[in-house]
Amino acid sequence: MKRFREWMHGKGRPVMIAVILLAAFSIIFMYFQEERGGKLWTGEPQATATPKSLEDSIIGGDRLTAPEATDTQPEEDTQSGTDAPSEEDTQSGTDAPSEEDTQSETDVQPEASGTVCLGFAGDICLDDDCAVMRHMRKAGGLENVIDKRLIRKMNAYDAMIINNEFSISEQGSPMDGKQYTFRSSPENVKYLKQLGVDVAGLANNHVYDYGKTAFLDTLKYLKKADIAVVGAGKNAKQAKKPVYLTCKGKTIAIVAATRAEKYIMTPEAGKNSPGVFRTYDDTAYRKAIRKAKKKADFVVAYVHWGTEYSTELEDVQRQQAMDYIDAGADAVVGAHTHCMQGIGYYKGAPIFYSLGNFWFNEKTLYTTVLELSISEEGKLTAKMQPCIQKDKETKLLTGKKKIRKFVKYINGISTSGRLDKNCNVCKLVKRQ
Numbered sequence: 327m328k329r330f331r332e333w334m335h336g337k338g339r340p341v342m343i344a345v346i347l348l349a350a351f352s353i354i355f356m357y358f359q360e361e362r363g364g365k366l367w368t369g370e371p372q373a374t375a376t377p378k379s380l381e382d383s384i385i386g387g388d389r390l391t392a393p394e395a396t397d398t399q400p401e402e403d404t405q406s407g408t409d410a411p412s413e414e415d416t417q418s419g420t421d422a423p424s425e426e427d428t429q430s431e432t433d434v435q436p437e438a439s440g441t442v443c444l445g446f447a448g449d450i451c452l453d454d455d456c457a458v459m460r461h462m463r464k465a466g467g468l469e470n471v472i473d474k475r476l477i478r479k480m481n482a483y484d485a486m487i488i489n490n491e492f493s494i495s496e497q498g499s500p501m502d503g504k505q506y507t508f509r510s511s512p513e514n515v516k517y518l519k520q521l522g523v524d525v526a527g528l529a530n531n532h533v534y535d536y537g538k539t540a541f542l543d544t545l546k547y548l549k550k551a552d553i554a555v556v557g558a559g560k561n562a563k564q565a566k567k568p569v570y571l572t573c574k575g576k577t578i579a580i581v582a583a584t585r586a587e588k589y590i591m592t593p594e595a596g597k598n599s600p601g602v603f604r605t606y607d608d609t610a611y612r613k614a615i616r617k618a619k620k621k622a623d624f625v626v627a628y629v630h631w632g633t634e635y636s637t638e639l640e641d642v643q644r645q646q647a648m649d650y651i652d653a654g655a656d657a658v659v660g661a662h663t664h665c666m667q668g669i670g671y672y673k674g675a676p677i678f679y680s681l682g683n684f685w686f687n688e689k690t691l692y693t694t695v696l697e698l699s700i701s702e703e704g705k706l707t708a709k710m711q712p713c714i715q716k717d718k719e720t721k722l723l724t725g726k727k728k729i730r731k732f733v734k735y736i737n738g739i740s741t742s743g744r745l746d747k748n749c750n751v752c753k754l755v756k757r758q
Contacts, residue, residue: 493532733747
């Protein structure tokens with residue numbers, strides 16, 4: 327011990343100082359590496375949303391007041407930007423959640439007893455041979471490729487609506503002249519149920535890919551699974567018929583139609599023939615919206631349109647969105663483009679031009695689950711769950727930095743609508 331003290335007072339002192347400094351620098355370096363990691367939290371958030379309670383029928387009820395737009399100026403760093411998702415946005419892992427990650431979760435919040443919350447997601451494909459389904463089988467199940475937190479959220483909404491971009495059948499042949507055709511085995515309908523889907527939008531350009539028999543099978547299997555369909559049917563009357571959701575004393579109508587094909591191949595439903603409800607000329611669709619408005623408190627125009635993989639809006643999208651709102655739609659929700667398009671407002675009604683892919687292919691793209699909430703007093707509010715499709719999986723984005731980038735991207739492609747820093751939808755207030 328005496329020799330050790332002598333050494334410490336002599337040559338040992340600088341050695342020990344060097345060791346202590348090295349340890350301190352190592353701790354500081356590890357701290358900053360952890361802060362920059364931005365790993366996706368894979369923990370189990372607490373379930374807070376109310377369970378589903380709806381039936382596919384029309385009931386009476388008091389009329390809702392007109393939806394109120396939230397006039398909010400977005401945060402400075404979320405105003406614009408069209409950057410594609412970066413590598414940092416797409417990281418995943420099993421690290422414990424950081425304080426930043428847990429503070430910026432956009433969970434479904436507990437709703438007041440009279441508030442109805444609807445969920446909308448974009449394009450999904452359950453074709454047995456498509457990339458996402460092959461990946462799911464290798465991964466061992468849907469919960470391993472679609473974020474478990476998203477699955478819980480989707481099941482917690484009062485109603486969940488999704489774009490069903492495929493036929494469901496073991497019969498039929500691919501339509502002649504179509505480059506891409508999609509058909510799913512009937513057993514895959516269980517995945518729609520696992521996602522909490524209540525309504526399948528069929529007004530699209532792939533539901534008839536395998537012909538009449540497979541199309542009719544699609545209607546049959548969805549009905550058997552107690553999933554309502556909208557935008558297509560055995561005849562024009564069925565195709566034009568809205569889905570009426572009744573929940574908490576309110577009636578919500580979903581009216582769906584398509585104008586997606588540049589070279590029209592999917593049959594239009596006729597008086598005695600099956601097919602989809604078209605809206606290239608929107609006269610019939612506007613009539614269906616007006617008719618639904620007479621029976622419902624709230625109407626959503628659910629439309630398949632736009633240019634694939636383009637954030638640029640077609641002139642007809644802008645014009646027809648206004649037509650639908652003039653006809654009585656309280657919100658317009660679009661699909662088809664396989665990438666997200668921006669947000670607009672017209673006469674206080676929000677327009678979501680396209681929700682993009684939800685879970686469709688191998689591309690790296692932002693996506694969302696859109697929440698439309700109707701308060702007991704009839705006020706409409708909307709929020710986007712920030713998500714990303716990457717490597718044939720769909721994940722919820724967490725962490726303030728990643729969510730800011732998502733918000734900035736959406737605001738950069740939007741017109742008269744914006745997201746605030748918490749992904750709430752608001753009407754743009756222009757600076758003077």
